Each structure stands twice: as C-alpha cells, then as structure tokens.
Amino acid sequence: MDKFKVIEIKESVFEDNERQANLLREKLEKENVFLLNLMSSPGSGKTTTVLRTIEALKDEMRIGVLEADIDSDVDAHAVVQTGVEVIQLHTGGMCHLDADMTKQGLLELGTKEIDFAILENVGNLVCPAEFDTGASKNAMILSVPEGDDKPLKYPLMFSMVNVLLINKIDTIDYFDFDLDAVKKRAKKLNPNIKIIPISAKTGEGINEWVDWIRTQVKK
C-alpha cells in the first residue's frame, strides 16, 4: 500500500461542460444565431408549441430545430412536415443534452443557414436544468394538468429559465390549477422570469411568445 499516494484532483465534474457551453454561446453570438433551449416534462406540449412557433415565424426568419430524445424520431417527423430543417439527436439513454451534443447538432444544421434554432430538450424537469447546453436563452413549459406545485418540486428548473410558458391554458377550468400561485412561486425563485400563459392548441398567447423571440433574433 505504501507505494500508493494521494493525488489531489479537485475538479468539478461539470466544469468541462460549462466551459464548452460558454464557448458555444460566444460562437452563436458572433454568428448571429439565437439558440433557444426548450425544456419541460414529457407530455406538456413541447412539440405542439414548437410547431406553432415555426408556423408563426417561418416566413420572417430561417429556423432550424434540434430534437433531442432518448430514442425514436416521432417528434422530428412531426416537425419535418413544416418544411424547416430538423436534426434528430439521440441521447442514447442519457436524460439530458450537454453542450457538446448541442454543438454537434448545430454544426449539422449549419449555423450559417439559420437565424433561430430551437433545441427541444429531453422531456424531464430535473437533469436538463443542471447541464448548460450553451443556448442563448432558456425557456420551459409547464402545462396546466401537471399542477401548480411544480415550482416547489423542481426549483432549479424554474430558477434558471428566462421564460416560463404555461401551456394548455384552455383547460384551466377543468383542473385545480392556481395560475397566480404558480406565478408567485416562480417569481420567488426567479424574479426576472417572464411568464406567458399559452395554448399551443388554440393559439392563445402565442403572439406574445413569438414577439419575445423576435426581440432576441438578430437577422
């Protein structure tokens, strides 16, 4: 045993990813690409929201979509119908995307060919919040049926996003969902958070959402 010695490493495991994420953000800034990291639980209406967003904006800017999934390409198929460029990223069992995977996907999309890239992250409110993807801004969707207690249960996610979309707002009468309570809980964690109630199905609130995107995209 005496031939062994203690060698100090003291390295944060997530440091590498943070460094790569910062590099990617700088590169995107220089190339005038706005990358939006969109996160939510499974079934909150991410893909429907993406489709709505594309529909509203595709005539005024060049859009690309990165679809991250553990497996399958159902979402990519749906998005491909809109005519925008889609890259399917398989995380192969990983529950989140990191900056390197995001960068590979963006290179495939071609950063010169797009103004606005949407990264549809893996459906999960926990892990994606911990891994900086290098996105310019982060947004999340909470849908009404999921319940108004989610900011209490997943505080990290709510504290790191720029925008919170509250989806399926057209169903609010059928659920015990206290919109004011969610707003208060989210603002307590994140005073600068922008909250937009929407319905990806009926189109309610989509204008305010795409207006926010317009302010972020440089053409």
Added chain:
Amino acid sequence: MHELGVIIEVVKKVESFAKKNRIVEIDTLVLQIGELSSMVPKYVEACYPAAVDGTLLQDTKLKIEILPCNAICKNCNKVFNLIEAQKKCPDCESEEWDLLGGNEFLIKEIIAC
C-alpha cells in the same frame, strides 16, 4: 437517474488525468458530493461498477464524501444546515439566507501509483 451518464464522464476524466500523469494503477477514487447535488450517493455507488467496467478504473475502489449544505442567515449571521433546519434559520426563523455550499460534485483525489 442520470448518475450513470455522469459517472462515465467522471471515469473518462480520471483516465485522461492518469494518462497525462503516467499513473498506471488507481487504488481508490474519492468523490465529493454536496447534500443538495442531484447526484444521489446510493445511485452513484450502484452504477459505478458498470461505469468502470473495462477501464483503467476497473479495480478501483470508490469512496464518497458528503459535503454539508450550510447556509448563513442574512438576519443574524448564524450558520446552519439547510436540510436539518428545513430552510429556516433555527435561531431567528428567518427564511433569508445565502447558501455556503452543498451543490458540489467534485473529483477530490485519487490514491494511485
């Protein structure tokens, strides 16, 4: 359960560190995990054998040190454990505090030759 993917990353980091420093055998790997980290020590231990399989760390023992999640009260400067005190200062009951630590996930050291 995202421990496996992250532990595979840890193993890669340690392997490349070992290569750079000409280390041929690693007896123990010491990780530090904060109480508030999303990495659950129990699951880290459970998936560790799978992550090291076929690597330089195949026979390396894993040791985990837990780092406390301490906070300092903004009102009375009392330092307290956030989880034990249920996010409230045990002295003055203020809910305004600054986190001092507990989110860490670090590769602390290796015992190697």
